Amino acid sequence: MEIKLWINGKLINDDVSPDTPLLEYLRSKGCYSVKRGCETSNCGLCTVWLEDKPTLSCTVPLMRANNKHITTLEGLKSDAEELGGFLADEGADQCGFCNPGFLMNVLAMAKELEDPTEDEINEYLTGNLCRCTGYTGQLRAVKKYLEHKRKGG
C-alpha cells in the first residue's frame, strides 16, 4: 500500500506491507532508538510520538501513520541528551534498555503537563517499565529536569 508520512520532519513516500507494525517500519528507516521490549503492549519501550502524542509503536498499525508526523528519539537529540544527563547524574539507569521509551514519554509529559506533582509524574510514567531499578533514581532525575526547565534551562 502507498504511504506518505513524516519521520522526524522528513517526508517519506513509500510502498509498504500494511501489517508491518509502525515499530518495525521505523527501525527499517534507521530509527534504532525504537525498540521492542514486549509482545503485549505493556512495557512502553517502543514509545514514539504520533502527531505529538506518545503512543506505542508496537501497537499502531502502520497505515494509521499515513499523512501523519512521527517523532522518535533521533528527532529529539538535544532534548534527549539534556534529559539523559540528569538520569546519568542520579545514577538512574543500570542496563539502560528502558531508556529510549522513558525519555520519549518524559519529554511528552514535559510538554503536556504544567508543573506536575510527584503523583502526576508517577502516573504519567507508569507505562514505562524498568526491570533493573526501583524507579526512585528516575523520579529524582525527572524532578530535577523539570525544575531546570521551569527555571528556563
Place this chain on the structure above:
Amino acid sequence: MLRFKNHIFPGSLEEAYELNQKRSNKIVGGNGWLRLGSKQCVSIIDLSNLGLDGIEEKDDEFIIGAMTTLRELELNKGFNEYTGGAAKEAVRHIVGVQFRNCVTLGGSIYGRFGFSDVLTLFLALDSYVEMYKGGVIPISEFAKMKYDNDILVNIRVKKADIKTVYTSFRNQSTDFPVLTCAISLGSNIKTAIGARPARADVVEGEIPKDMEKYAIETAKSFTYGSNIRGSAEYREQIAYVLIKRSLSKLI
C-alpha cells in the same frame, strides 16, 4: 500475532458493515487486543475516517464515538464533571498514557472483556450502545449479548441527577484488576461489579437505609470465579469492601 493483507479505511458505515460480514475481515479499534490474537485476516476494517472519535455533550446526554481513545475519556472535562471523576478513575490504571492514546472505547465495550474497567463504569451509568444495524441497546443488555458482526458506532449516556464513584482493586499497578466496582446514586442505586472475572454485571434497587447490609447483600448477589489474581471467595470480600468504600463516598 494478528496477520492481515489489507488495511481498509471505508468511506461509510454501510461499507464497513458489508466488509465486516466476511469472517476473514475484522474491525480494528486501537489494535490493543486484536493484535494479540493469532488470527489470519484478509483485511482489517478501520473506522478512523468516519468521524467516530470524540465526545459530544448535549443537554440531555453524552454521545461518545466508538473511536474515542481511553485517554480522551480520561481527559474530557464535561464527562468527568458529570461522573465526578469516575471516568478518569476507571481508565487511569490501564497500562499507561501511551497505551490509552491508542485503545478505543468501541473496542473496549465491544470486547466485553471479563476484566473490563470500562464496561463496569458504563454499566453504572444510564448508558446505551448504538449498533449500526442493531440500533440502540441498553448497555446491561449488550453486556450479555453474544458477539456478532455488527458495528458499535457510539455510546450514549443519558444525563440524570446522579453521583458516581468508581473503584478498582489491583494486585499490582497497571495489571488487570482483581475486581472493579462502579456505583451511581440518584433516585435509586446502581451497583456494577466487574473483573469477577467475567463480564461485568449490574444490579439496581432502592436507596438502602442500612449501608452495611446493602454492601454484604449486594456483594453476595454476584457470582465470582477464581484465576491467578484471586479466588472467588477473595473477590467477594473485595466486592464488599469496594461497595462499602464507595457508599461512604456517596452518602
